[in-house]
Amino acid sequence: MAIVRRNLWNLDLACSAAPRIEVADTVWKRSVGLIGRRSLESGSGLWIAPCNGIHTLFMRFAIDVIFLNEAGEVIHLAPSLKPWRIFGPILKSCVVIELPAGTIERSGIKLGTRLMLNNAEEPAFPLRTRE
Numbered sequence: 001m002a003i004v005r006r007n008l009w010n011l012d013l014a015c016s017a018a019p020r021i022e023v024a025d026t027v028w029k030r031s032v033g034l035i036g037r038r039s040l041e042s043g044s045g046l047w048i049a050p051c052n053g054i055h056t057l058f059m060r061f062a063i064d065v066i067f068l069n070e071a072g073e074v075i076h077l078a079p080s081l082k083p084w085r086i087f088g089p090i091l092k093s094c095v096v097i098e099l100p101a102g103t104i105e106r107s108g109i110k111l112g113t114r115l116m117l118n119n120a121e122e123p124a125f126p127l128r129t130r131e
Contacts, residue, residue, distance in 0.1 A: 008045065008097065010107065011072070011114040017107040018099055020044040021117060024051075034059060034098060045099040047117060053088020054096050056081055062101040066109060067093040074113045079104045 008018040020043050024030045030048050034040060035058045048054070054065060060083060067076040067090045076090045080101045088096075097115070109115070 005044075006047070007118040008047070009116050009118045010109065011116060013108060013113075016118075017109060017115065018043050018045045018103065021047050021097070023117070024048045034063065037061075040098075040100045042100055042103075045097055045103070048096045048098065050094050051096040052090050052093040053086075054098070055086045056083045057086070059083040064099045064101055064104040066097040066099070066104065066115070068095040068097065068115060070094050072114050072116050074109060074111055074115065077104055077109070077111065 005020045005022060007016050008021045009015075010017045020041070022045070024033060024046055030051060033048065033054070034046055037060070039061055040063065052067070056063065062080045062082045065078040065081050065087060066074055067078075067088070069075045069092050072095075075093060078087055081087060103109075
């Protein structure tokens with residue numbers, strides 16, 4: 001089975017935050033996550049849904065972690081989370097995005113930023129539009 005990559009779009013800045021996002025939407029994909037990888041390329045990442053907490057056990061590198069609510073709004077940020085950490089659960093979070101360390105700062109993502117996946121055949125997780 002081929003890995004489908006999608007674009008993480010920043011709705012507030014109308015630009016891509018990461019063009020190569022993999023989706024972890026099954027129990028197996030969510031359980032494995034980034035374990036076993038040596039690094040995470042710039043512009044890539046992992047969208048984990050449903051999810052409200054993560055761990056970096058058995059990982060070899062730090063990552064930026066973004067927590068989204070049901071509306072796709074950033075409700076918590078964990079920049080440069082080091083290996084062998086457990087983080088969460090974050091209340092009201094339903095999506096977690098793991099990105100290379102430094103992506104949050106470079107992309108201008110902050111609390112309240114609205115993010116979504118583009119170019120998807122079907123949504124990775126149902127996000128409501130902001131009312």
